[in-house]
Amino acid sequence: MATTKEYKNFILEQLDTLSDITYKKMMGEYLLYYKGVLIGGIYDNRLLLKIVSTNKKYRLKESIPYRGAKKMYLVHDVDNKEILRSIVLDTYMGLIN
Secondary structure, three states, rough: OOOOOOHHHHHHHHOOOOOOOOEEEEEOOOEEEEOOOOOEEEOOOOOOOOOOOHHHHOOOEOOOOOOOOOOOOEEOEEEEEEEHHHHHHHHHHHOOO
16 A cells, blocks of 8 residues: 555644755655665654664664665654654754764
8 A cells, every 4th residue: 555645744734943954756655865874764654764773762662665775764643743853853863874
């Protein structure tokens, strides 16, 4: 099942406090970038972020975006903009360091 445009738009609205969020459509799903760095994606109407040492403190459940892919963290609490912002920023910091 591909991600709906409505869900993608919802996630982008939830991330609107981060001005440098961009995305690329890829085979019905969406890759998410922060400041040009790939941080995760939206797969099957689920927000998944890369696993790095700086976001392990959130104790997110691991999930795979698609068969054969590496595990990523599944973000369930997408309604809380403040927590979501923190998770994205910590993910970014772990990827650039």
